Each structure stands twice: as C-alpha cells, then as structure tokens.
Amino acid sequence: MTLHEIANKILPMNKIGITFHVSPDGDAAGSVLSLYQALKKIGKEAYMISKDTISYNLSFLPFSNELNGECVSPKEDSDCVIILDCGNKERISADLEGFKGTIINIDHHLSNDLYGDLNFIDVTASATAEIVYSLINLLNAEMDSDIAKCLYTALVTDTGSFRHSNATPTTHNIASELLKFDINHSDIHSNIFDNKPFEKLKLIGYVLGNTELIYEGKLAVMEITKDTVSRLNIVLDDSSDIISQGLQIRGVEGAVLFREVEDGVKVSLRSKKYLNVNKVASVFGGGGHIRASGITMKNISLNEAKNLVLNQIKEEI
Known part of the structure; x- marks a missing residue:
C-alpha cells in the first residue's frame, strides 16, 4: 500500500x-x-x-x-x-x-x-x-x-x-x-x-570507566546494572547517548550496551560500517536497523545475556 x-x-x-x-x-x-x-x-x-x-x-x-x-x-x-x-x-x-x-x-x-x-x-x-x-x-x-x-x-x-x-x-x-x-x-x-542531569553524566563516566574492548578492539562492551542505577539515584529513560560514546573509540566497529532491568536485560547494539546489528538482534527476537538495533531478553541474568549476544556478534564481526 x-x-x-x-x-x-x-x-x-x-x-x-x-x-x-x-x-x-x-x-x-x-x-x-x-x-x-x-x-x-x-x-x-x-x-x-x-x-x-x-x-x-x-x-x-x-x-x-x-x-x-x-x-x-x-x-x-x-x-x-x-x-x-x-x-x-x-x-x-x-x-x-x-x-x-x-x-x-x-x-x-x-x-x-x-x-x-x-x-x-x-x-x-x-x-x-x-x-x-x-x-x-x-x-x-x-x-x-x-x-x-x-x-x-x-x-x-x-x-x-x-x-x-x-x-x-x-x-x-x-x-x-x-x-x-x-x-x-x-x-x-x-x-x-546539552540537557543532561549531573547524575546521568556520572553514569556515563562510570560506564566508560568499565568499558571493555574485545575481538581485537573492534567491539566496545558496556553494561549498566540495577545496582549502579540505584546507587547513582537516577531514572534511566534512555541510554542511546551512552552507547554512542562507545562508537567514538578509534578502531571500534561496533558497540553493545547491556542494561539490567527488573525482568531481564535490555541490549542496545550500534555499528559504524559493516557489522549488521539487526541480523544479530533478530536471532534473539529483537530488531531495528542495520546499524542500530535492540533486544529485550526476559528472565535472564546479565552474564547469560552477555555470553549469548557476544558469541553471536563474534560470528558477524
């Protein structure tokens, strides 16, 4: 139509x-x-x-x-x-x-x-x-x-x-x-x-301080736990500005952000040139765009979600 x-x-x-x-x-x-x-x-x-x-x-x-x-x-x-x-x-x-x-x-x-x-x-x-x-x-x-x-x-x-x-x-x-x-x-x-609360900037700083580079520096892996959000006393309604920081690293092709929520884990995926993150997300029932996609994984721990998604990215990157 x-x-x-x-x-x-x-x-x-x-x-x-x-x-x-x-x-x-x-x-x-x-x-x-x-x-x-x-x-x-x-x-x-x-x-x-x-x-x-x-x-x-x-x-x-x-x-x-x-x-x-x-x-x-x-x-x-x-x-x-x-x-x-x-x-x-x-x-x-x-x-x-x-x-x-x-x-x-x-x-x-x-x-x-x-x-x-x-x-x-x-x-x-x-x-x-x-x-x-x-x-x-x-x-x-x-x-x-x-x-x-x-x-x-x-x-x-x-x-x-x-x-x-x-x-x-x-x-x-x-x-x-x-x-x-x-x-x-x-x-x-x-x-x-240019309108972020101070607590959000503190969270960005914490996440960046704990970011890992894997797969020969091609993937930036970031995470936000429930405990971190609680400790910083922040209501996190959007994390797109956080994962975008990962893509700014020289030599990185993709970034993935794992965010622990009450009933599981939310996963955000971004890439620059060739990594099809929509293909990765679709494996777990998520989706979006070739360069920007997301997944909601129910009843799963943060570590379990990381293992599953990172192994799938390894096949694509």
Missing part, C-alpha cells in the same frame, strides 16, 4: 488515536506530536495514546505535556489508531486489546512485523518523521513552526545530528524545508543533547 493510499484511508475518518513504541525516543515523540497537530488542523478528533511519559530532554516539544501516560487505550468509537515508529506489536505503547477499528502501521524499521490492517514501511527513510512529513503534505494539513519543530527534532535524533549514514539527500531536503518555519535549530540541539 502506498502512502497516498494510506492518506486517502485516513481522510474520511474522524476520531483518530496516535501512538508509538514504548520508551519513546525523539523520532517516535516528534512523529506522533507532529501528526497529532496536523490531524487537528484538518478537523479530525485526534488524540494521543501512551503508556509512557516523555523524557526530560523532549519536554520542550509542543503538546508534549499531553503525553502523560493517562490515556493508555483507544477512546470509544475511534475509527483508527495510527502507530508510528514501532517495529512490532509487543512494543506498542498502548493497550489495543479488543480494539475493533483500523490499525495503521507506519514505520521505517527493517524488522517491522507488518502487524497493522494497513502498513506502510519505508526502510530508506532516515526516520519515521520523513514519512510523516510526506503524509502531512498528502493530507493537505498546513505546516507551521510547532509541527516543524517536532519533525526537525525527530530527524536530528534518529540521524545523530545528521552524521549517521542513514541521513540521505531527502533527509537534508526535508530539514531545509522545516527550517523555513522559523525554528531555532540551535535551541533544539541544546535541549536534546
């Missing part, structure tokens, strides 16, 4: 819920917030569904206060729920059990399970926000500075400030169009990246 066909399906609908993946990052939040505003502009009864709240560094985004974790399931008589930037049904930040309306799945992840009644997946897009930008235009919704700010934030976060290999000419063209709406790109960058 084309994006134009998706837009034509949305236009006759009125009551529309929008959601994203659990622990929403900048692309998920920016995409949902921008589409929410656009649908309102064309007269739709749009609302956002989220089990999660927005992280502190994204709270500057317009209407982010409405993502407060209070609306967790579709409202009565909703025509559809649009799910953005979520690769599989288990990671949707909404309770959709019993929902009888249409589920529209819009994403850019290679590992997307095509769980929607209507699916549009563009793996060439650097961020789901690229797709949402096109969708907003197809819906003939008027762009403004608030929508542009949300979309630009999404592009910045998923491309690592446009330095990752997923940033394409299309990405830069869209960014250029968004900047015409008088948004302050410097302030956006500062809010996202």
Whole structure:
C-alpha cells in the first residue's frame, strides 16, 4: 500500500488515536506530536495514546505535556489508531486489546512485523518523521513552526545530528524545508543533547570507566546494572547517548550496551560500517536497523545475556 493510499484511508475518518513504541525516543515523540497537530488542523478528533511519559530532554516539544501516560487505550468509537515508529506489536505503547477499528502501521524499521490492517514501511527513510512529513503534505494539513519543530527534532535524533549514514539527500531536503518555519535549530540541539542531569553524566563516566574492548578492539562492551542505577539515584529513560560514546573509540566497529532491568536485560547494539546489528538482534527476537538495533531478553541474568549476544556478534564481526 502506498502512502497516498494510506492518506486517502485516513481522510474520511474522524476520531483518530496516535501512538508509538514504548520508551519513546525523539523520532517516535516528534512523529506522533507532529501528526497529532496536523490531524487537528484538518478537523479530525485526534488524540494521543501512551503508556509512557516523555523524557526530560523532549519536554520542550509542543503538546508534549499531553503525553502523560493517562490515556493508555483507544477512546470509544475511534475509527483508527495510527502507530508510528514501532517495529512490532509487543512494543506498542498502548493497550489495543479488543480494539475493533483500523490499525495503521507506519514505520521505517527493517524488522517491522507488518502487524497493522494497513502498513506502510519505508526502510530508506532516515526516520519515521520523513514519512510523516510526506503524509502531512498528502493530507493537505498546513505546516507551521510547532509541527516543524517536532519533525526537525525527530530527524536530528534518529540521524545523530545528521552524521549517521542513514541521513540521505531527502533527509537534508526535508530539514531545509522545516527550517523555513522559523525554528531555532540551535535551541533544539541544546535541549536534546546539552540537557543532561549531573547524575546521568556520572553514569556515563562510570560506564566508560568499565568499558571493555574485545575481538581485537573492534567491539566496545558496556553494561549498566540495577545496582549502579540505584546507587547513582537516577531514572534511566534512555541510554542511546551512552552507547554512542562507545562508537567514538578509534578502531571500534561496533558497540553493545547491556542494561539490567527488573525482568531481564535490555541490549542496545550500534555499528559504524559493516557489522549488521539487526541480523544479530533478530536471532534473539529483537530488531531495528542495520546499524542500530535492540533486544529485550526476559528472565535472564546479565552474564547469560552477555555470553549469548557476544558469541553471536563474534560470528558477524
């Protein structure tokens, strides 16, 4: 199904819920917030569904206060729920059990399970926000500075400030169009990246101090235990800025971060040029992109998770 066909399906609908993946990052939040505003502009009864709240560094985004974790399931008589930037049904930040309306799945992840009644997946897009930008235009919704700010934030976060290999000419063209709406790109960058609590920096320092290089220095291995998080008295809602530090090491091709959680271990994987971390993640039911993927491993110890994942990486690196 084309994006134009998706837009034509949305236009006759009125009551529309929008959601994203659990622990929403900048692309998920920016995409949902921008589409929410656009649908309102064309007269739709749009609302956002989220089990999660927005992280502190994204709270500057317009209407982010409405993502407060209070609306967790579709409202009565909703025509559809649009799910953005979520690769599989288990990671949707909404309770959709019993929902009888249409589920529209819009994403850019290679590992997307095509769980929607209507699916549009563009793996060439650097961020789901690229797709949402096109969708907003197809819906003939008027762009403004608030929508542009949300979309630009999404592009910045998923491309690592446009330095990752997923940033394409299309990405830069869209960014250029968004900047015409008088948004302050410097302030956006500062809010996202220069806005860490002191405890987070202490955690980064601790993790880096205990990072190991293996496989002839090609892989940086990092870990965060529950005890470390408790001792530093920090609420860790995002660890992407921590694992990115591992990729900055000279000679490293990949980085893996093991994070101990209540019911198991969360694993983040990143690479530079040739290591396909999506292939590694898929072995354990995870997924994402070729250069950035994640895994959730239930009922397993930190050491067990490390042994399994590192052995799999060894076969690929």
